Amino acid sequence: MSEHVDVLIIGAGLSGIGAAATLATRQPGKSYLVLEGRPASGGTWDLFRYPGVRSDSDMYTLGYRFKPWLGGKALADGASILDYVRETAREYGVDERIRYDRHVTSADWDSDSATWRVAVTHGEESTTYTASFLWACTGYYNYDEGFTPVFEGRDRFRGEIVHPQHWPEHLEYAGKRIVVIGSGATAVTLVPAMADQAAKVTMLQRSPTYILSLPARDPLALGLRKVLPRQAAYNVTRIKNIAQASALYNISQSQPKIVRKVLRRLNQKQLPEGYPVDVHFRPTYGPWDQRLCLVPNGDLFKAIRSGKAEVVTDTIESFTERGIALSSGAELEADIIITATGLNLQLFGGVDVSLDGQKLDAPSTMAYRGLMLSDLPNFAYTVGYTNASWTLKADLVAEFVCRVLEHMTEVGARTVVPVRQPGVGEEPFMDFEAGYVLRSIDQLPKQGDVEPWKLKQSWFHDVRAIRNSKLDDGVLEFS
Template sequence: MTTEHVDVLIIGAGLSGIGAAHHIHSAFPRRTYAILEAREAIGGTWDLFRYPGVRSDSDMHTLGYRFRPWTQAKSIADGPSILEYIRQTAADAGIDRHIRFSHRVVKASWSTEESKWTVTAEHDGKQVELTTSFLYLCTGYYHYEAGHTPEFPGMSQFGGTVVHPQHWPADLDYKGKKVVVIGSGATAVTLVPAMASDAEHVTMLQRSPSYIATMPGEDKIANRLRELLGNRRAYSITRWKNVAVATLIYQLSRRRPGLVKSLLRKAAARQLPRDYDIDTHFTPRYQPWDQRLCLAPDGDIFRAIRRGRASVVTGHIREFTPTGIRLESGSTVDADIVVTATGLRLLVFGGMRLIVDGDDVKLPETMAYKGMMLSGVPNFVFTIGYTNASWTLKADLVSEYVVRLLRHMDAHGYSRCVPTNDDPTVTEQPLLDFQAGYVLRAIHEFPKAGSRAPWQLGMSYAHDVVNLRFGKIDDGAMRFART
């Protein structure tokens, strides 16, 4: 059997993978590439999640690709619109013809002697192999098989329906039903107002509050600029405007947390009924941006509470009952449907096994170079986006860096590149310095970051633009060789 070879092999056909393919094909039209996708459709996260109201927490002028302007009026877009944007990008560039669906990669083995990867994937119950000169992972870091659901006492005796947002039943009828959404993160904040219009009542049951910021669903400045300047120029200006605003809010949150807390509290008070208990339900115990800010487009969750369609209950769950949930306080919350918006699970590199010259790569023993490559692992790149800004901002920069790296290798006749950390003064740090529960539960399984560049995972887009788009390729930590 002949094993097919491609110059670049991309794993994952989601937002990052389609963007990566566009960059590779545009820069190197004669290079061969393929995309292996474990699922049966394009879109990744945006095809997986089907719960009511699913949307982005980032505006589409930064979540969209740098090379493809977002032209719809709504800046905070719903999931189906984002999915269509990704699919249309793939179709217009012919990328969809390079995707192999239902190919779940289980192993990738590097040979220094041959300067190539041998990648093994499962397809239709069989194993298939491809070889590639460069392996590019766009797998994200969510575990697609299951989300995180704690074991609540008494769940088996509950007489209603329990669902997790990651596996939303297409036929779930919640019209006229009492719904309890357990959680206070972005998914819960999205679900509550989306379900409130049809349900009898929706209760957000939270153990502790999260910060919720109101933002207009439409960017009036972006829409006006598009009328005056056209799609492409308006998109570029809006993109940088939104980056600047988001960076300002993040930096202010880190340097003046008390001020940001006060502003968010006042904004919530203006949108909630008079004498509402904000201290209990909308005052988190942590500082702003220790966890990601939740977004309420046009204040939708506050509007649902104000109209009596939704409410918030804060407390610890003691047990499920046949008709709902009993709290540690002794009070009960009645429910016909319980949605466990209790978080996600992380999975590093889609769970694949990495091997270099016969030795398994132990990811926690590696260090991430510029947040996108691994020490001691040749011709290998992965994409992890920002936690404090749009994922795609970083994904685009990673793709641009890969193009520059491959051009550098072509110009000098190199066949392999490998980041090498031989500086004993660089100390290990967590790859993601983020206090969200889903990160803390799994961060020990990830590669490490370093105490200084180029081993840090930066969270500043402007800084990364300078370093990844214009920085030196041959920086001493990146080593090159010829076969």
């Protein structure tokens, strides 16, 4: 027998728990369940266990709109974020509605009954859930396998090779030589976190990344807490940080040369005198064409100044028995090589979505407001911003879905579906040059060239376009 709920949420990470908490608050009459493929909640913040794991967005915007972040650090460690997410689940009763170790394999919309039939495996057992509305809060990467390029000679290396997504529980690295391949958020977190115990940590990058040092603590947030109620202090800090991040992004896009010079100057001040900053910290692309990396209190630069860490900009010729041979002819000796080489993008957690038995061809669909897909009924997904905190968009998606469900109840509708309009031009789903996006862009839905099909990647725009938009917009059809 199948179990039926009004709303079935896939994923008990940051997005899924936020979605369920919002649903429980705004639509208390709706029944729901959260299906989680792993044995614990928390998503990314439970999965990643590498040294120093932390947020790369400030917690006043990565935190939920409805639950103030009360931690001391703005760029918080992974354990604190996990505690925050799970505390939210307990406070809103979400933890009682999570089913763990439930791997969703497929979801088929049945038009006759206006329900989703969702196939789930639990160990050796298979079962089916049915739901009136399906909500994918699965993130956009493969939790089972990170991305690792093919490295020639990998099998020759006598040391240990580790991907951060699958960090060994008892990896001994004290006193050892470590090479971290990569230059993104994970790499710039790992290098200073391991530098104190390791003999030497080398960040090997093919090309530099823009890096900005920020204070680990937000003085305004800490000051406001002393004079304002928690929620009010949180709201003010949140808006301030959103505005700052938005301004930096917009200036980076409109005046890239100026921002490039400012970032170079800031980096140069924190590096040893005479350091080749243009070799190791001057990317070829413009600021925010890829995600800008934040480092708390300049910890990466401190590790470099101390001599415990170094940056090498080169390409890999092959792995050797002792380490890595570079195209320049040099060899980096290592006891441990960490491949911080990125993620594998995966749509809807790898669930096979179909419509009346016909498999969904995602690239032929178009994203409506970045949260629903054209011609796919009673379905929503949560994907955050690429240029700002993930949760800013996740909160807006949750509010919108609740508004849609409320409207369906008011008008007696069983289905809601965005209908693609003729003449809307197609654009890539994400206008972003990150490797994980470029590797998979042909597998994603499209976005349109006009609203509500075009994604703005702007919270200030989406507050109007998503939170305050009319549902009877000529695109959403209720029936």
